[in-house]
Amino acid sequence: xxxxxxxxRPAGATRAKAWTxxxxxxxxxxxxxAVAALRAVTDAEQIFTSGTLRTAVAAAVPIGLAGLGGLWxxxxxxxxxxxxxxxxxxxxxxxxxxxxWGPWGAVVLGMxxxxxxxxxxAMATVSFGVDHIVSGVAINxxxxxxxxxxxxxxxxxxxxxxxxxxPPIPSLPNVTVPGISEAALWLEDRGWFALSELGALLAAxxxxxxxxxxxxxxxxxxxxxxxxHTAFGLRLRSCGENPVAAESLGxxxxxxxxxxxxxSGAMAGLGxxxxxxxAAGIYRDGQTGGRGYIGLASMIFGxxxxxxVLTGAGLFGYTETLGLRSGPxxxxxxxxxxxxGLVVIALWQLARRRPAVSGIxxxxxxxxxxxYLVTDVVPAEFTSLTPYITTLLVLSLAAQRLRPxxxxxxxxxxxxxx
Amino acid sequence: MTARLRSxxxxxxxxxxxxxMAVAVTTLVLLIAGDPVLLVxxxxxxxxxxxxxxxxxxxxxxxxxxxxxxxxxxxxxLFNIGVDGQYRIAAFVAAWVAGQAWLxxVLNTVLALLAAxxxxxxxAGIAGxxxxxxxxxxxxxxxxxxxxxxxxxxxxxxxxxxxxxxxISTEPVxxxxxxxxxxxxxxTPEEVYGLVVLSVVVGVAYGVMLSRTRFGFxxxxxxxxxxxxxxxxxxxxxxxxxxxxxxxAVAGLIGMPLLFGEYYSYGVxxxxxxxxxxxxxxxxxxxxxxxxxxxxxxxxxLDEQGNKLQIFADVSPELVLIxxxxxxxxxxxxxxxxxxxxxxxxxxxxxxxxxxxxxVRP
Numbered sequence: 001x002x003x004x005x006x007x008x009r010p011a012g013a014t015r016a017k018a019w020t021x022x023x024x025x026x027x028x029x030x031x032x033x034a035v036a037a038l039r040a041v042t043d044a045e046q047i048f049t050s051g052t053l054r055t056a057v058a059a060a061v062p063i064g065l066a067g068l069g070g071l072w073x074x075x076x077x078x079x080x081x082x083x084x085x086x087x088x089x090x091x092x093x094x095x096x097x098x099x100x101w102g103p104w105g106a107v108v109l110g111m112x113x114x115x116x117x118x119x120x121x122a123m124a125t126v127s128f129g130v131d132h133i134v135s136g137v138a139i140n141x142x143x144x145x146x147x148x149x150x151x152x153x154x155x156x157x158x159x160x161x162x163x164x165x166x167p168p169i170p171s172l173p174n175v176t177v178p179g180i181s182e183a184a185l186w187l188e189d190r191g192w193f194a195l196s197e198l199g200a201l202l203a204a205x206x207x208x209x210x211x212x213x214x215x216x217x218x219x220x221x222x223x224x225x226x227x228x229h230t231a232f233g234l235r236l237r238s239c240g241e242n243p244v245a246a247e248s249l250g251x252x253x254x255x256x257x258x259x260x261x262x263x264s265g266a267m268a269g270l271g272x273x274x275x276x277x278x279a280a281g282i283y284r285d286g287q288t289g290g291r292g293y294i295g296l297a298s299m300i301f302g303x304x305x306x307x308x309v310l311t312g313a314g315l316f317g318y319t320e321t322l323g324l325r326s327g328p329x330x331x332x333x334x335x336x337x338x339x340x341g342l343v344v345i346a347l348w349q350l351a352r353r354r355p356a357v358s359g360i361x362x363x364x365x366x367x368x369x370x371x372y373l374v375t376d377v378v379p380a381e382f383t384s385l386t387p388y389i390t391t392l393l394v395l396s397l398a399a400q401r402l403r404p405x406x407x408x409x410x411x412x413x414x415x416x417x418x
Numbered sequence: 419m420t421a422r423l424r425s426x427x428x429x430x431x432x433x434x435x436x437x438x439m440a441v442a443v444t445t446l447v448l449l450i451a452g453d454p455v456l457l458v459x460x461x462x463x464x465x466x467x468x469x470x471x472x473x474x475x476x477x478x479x480x481x482x483x484x485x486x487x488x489x490x491x492x493x494x495x496l497f498n499i500g501v502d503g504q505y506r507i508a509a510f511v512a513a514w515v516a517g518q519a520w521l522x523x524v525l526n527t528v529l530a531l532l533a534a535x536x537x538x539x540x541x542a543g544i545a546g547x548x549x550x551x552x553x554x555x556x557x558x559x560x561x562x563x564x565x566x567x568x569x570x571x572x573x574x575x576x577x578x579x580x581x582x583x584x585x586i587s588t589e590p591v592x593x594x595x596x597x598x599x600x601x602x603x604x605x606t607p608e609e610v611y612g613l614v615v616l617s618v619v620v621g622v623a624y625g626v627m628l629s630r631t632r633f634g635f636x637x638x639x640x641x642x643x644x645x646x647x648x649x650x651x652x653x654x655x656x657x658x659x660x661x662x663x664x665x666x667a668v669a670g671l672i673g674m675p676l677l678f679g680e681y682y683s684y685g686v687x688x689x690x691x692x693x694x695x696x697x698x699x700x701x702x703x704x705x706x707x708x709x710x711x712x713x714x715x716x717x718x719x720l721d722e723q724g725n726k727l728q729i730f731a732d733v734s735p736e737l738v739l740i741x742x743x744x745x746x747x748x749x750x751x752x753x754x755x756x757x758x759x760x761x762x763x764x765x766x767x768x769x770x771x772x773x774x775x776x777x778v779r780p
Contacts, residue, residue: 079557081499081557120747124747124750124751128750128751128754128755129754129758130747130750130751130754131750133497133499133557134701134746134750135747135750137499137694137697137698137701137746138698138701138743138746138747138750139743139747140694140743141694141698141739141742141743141746142739142740142743142744142747143743144736144739144743145736145737145738145739145740145741145742145743146447146739146740146743148734148736148739149447149451149734149736149737149739149740150451152734152736153451153453153734163734290565293561293565296558296561297558297561297562300558379573379576381569381570381572381573381576382569382573384569385565385566385569385570387565388562388563388565388566389562389566391558391562392548392554392559392562392563392566395548395552395554395558395559396548396552396554397552
């Protein structure tokens with residue numbers, strides 16, 4: 001059994017504060033001003049253009065969907081390391097479905113394949129009581145083999161297909177919001193402090209966005225509604241907090257866990273399908289590149305909440321894009337922002353009388369600023385490192401403030417006390 | 419049936435059950451896919467040539483190290499998913515150290531081995547320290563450290579690399595520092611890695627540590643019940659860090675037979691994925707020194723025989739991954755089921771002895 005240790009929470013650090021609209025707007029506003037200031041003092045123009053942001057959104061969606069999948073499973077109390085495997089199944093499903101039935105067929109089959117992976121995880125962990133992490137590891141092995149085996153079987157000899165890749169998948173329609181898109185692009189071109197950055201952000205989410213991105217965002221909203229505003233969601237989450245109590249109230253814990261994990265697999269599968277359909281237009285072996293794990297990280301980063309997962313995925317997608325698209329200079333500029341941000345965190349923690357955290361953050365912040373001052377570019381490998389280091393930092397600075405479901409990782413048997 | 423045999427039976431029943439399940443599931447997959455079922459099994463179960471046997475021993479020995487690395491953590495319910503990153507970063511550093519040839523001959527090799535152990539332990543230690551000081555779950559931190567190792571090694575390799583052909587790698591190990599192979603199997607010029615001896619040493623040490631030392635007892639006690647361990651005066655935090663360090667130290671050795679017996683340098687072609695296979699092997703062998711050896715040989719055997727699938731049966735060798743994954747899944751499922759059956763039977767026995775029909779919960 002792997003129970004994430006619950007350390008004593010320091011006074012004042014209770015549950016994360018609710019994401020109210022004023023708070024969200026404030027956060028967006030601060031970010032825009034910070035980025036605008038950064039663009040003003042450095043020459044890294046590329047860090048916040050609508051083009052960069054559009055790519056970032058495309059990079060964030062598969063991570064976010066995997067994270068959302070993790071959320072469904074873990075809210076029902078089952079750790080899901082198998083997200084990566086379910087994503088891999090999704091990429092194959094999309095490749096095959098796209099060849100046979102077209103783009104929406106690709107979406108559906110990708111989800112179905114991921115859901116099958118989820119079902120296997122549910123069977124092992126819920127019905128047979130296998131350790132969640134063990135089952136997840138096994139699923140990752142099986143899925144990798146299954147996808148490559150099936151790809152060789154299904155795609156060899158097809159036009160433009162081969163043993164390791166599918167024929168091209170027909171693309172999905174793109175969505176542009178008329179009016180807003182043009183206005184935002186116009187605003188971006190003006191070069192006004194902070195306002196142009198707002199324009200870039202708006203343009204990125206309103207100009208030729210893949211229909212699947214819209215679907216993904218809708219799934220986030222639907223998840224938030226279903227899990228936190230319906231009786232179904234309350235019961236599902238109660239299975240993750242205290243299954244014995246849920247059982248005593250008449251909830252069919254097994255059924256809810258099965259549903260949650262299967263949905264989890266479908267979401268991860270959709271994330272994989274997005275990679276195949278939208279990002280690449282083709283199934284390829286090894287396409288996921290560990291994004292399932294990053295999705296898991298974004299879920300933890302997001303404190304097991306949809307809004308948090310979305311933020312985490314956005315951040316990871318953005319850093320992933322930055323390295324690829326706008327080169328080492330942009331990331332170098334971002335170092336300054338990161339360093340100063342850490343210093344601000346350090347001061348804030350100091351004011352809250354937490355000298356240890358403050359000291360670590362201050363040291364790291366000054367280190368980053370120093371690196372910024374003595375270097376000119378950041379090597380590409382370090383850019384790719386960003387999401388992982390960020391996750392480690394966030395976890396080590398804020399693990400005590402995270403609040404995983406209480407019953408996570410536990411083995412529940414009907415009629416037994418845990 | 420003696421009591422000892424009766425207690426051993428479930429332990430043996432689970433792997434057999436698992437193998438049967440794995441064969442059944444794979445056969446089903448083959449039937450659905452329309453591949454030649456009989457031919458596939460004939461190929462996989464065909465007698466390996468002497469050359470294949472050497473490959474199986476070599477691959478098995480490497481997998482065994484990886485399995486033991488994972489098993490040390492698993493024994494105390496510490497999921498070191500980061501074996502992969504630990505062995506890669508350790509292999510890189512060891513290859514670089516060996517390539518620099520600071521010391522003559524064998525001493526150079528010993529130095530490189532020490533470097534590998536140290537780097538592996540330190541890399542895993544990060545996760546251990548984060549776990550006990552900051553409460554970061556080791557599964558997440560080791561996964562992140564795996565990715566970090568990948569990019570860090572790529573960066574460092576680019577910094578120190580020499581070009582060989584059109585590939586880059588570290589400076590090759592000088593001839594005097596290489597470990598000669600042993601012609602163990604007659605009928606083939608292929609040789610078994612000299613450093614296979616590492617696997618034997620590590621395996622014996624692990625077995626002795628587990629069953630004959632106080633540390634081994636504390637490790638197992640902490641794994642079975644952290645609260646009971648703490649109550650009896652074991653420092654769980656210290657155990658966590660030490661277990662992580664040991665696990666990483668063994669992980670550091672994984673690449674050594676390959677480095678000094680086959681590749682002689684660390685480049686982009688250095689065998690990937692050994693860490694994850696090790697996790698599977700450890701699960702398969704239930705973290706027991708002998709069990710893990712069986713698991714490692716089985717996986718190596720399947721890998722080697724799987725290479726023939728494409729030629730003889732026109733089936734993609736990735737089928738073997740499915741077989742391996744299903745075996746792991748079936749083993750854990752079978753073990754859980756057998757354990758539950760045993761528990762159920764004991765409850766019945768106790769119930770009968772006490773004169774209550776329904777039995778009691780332990």
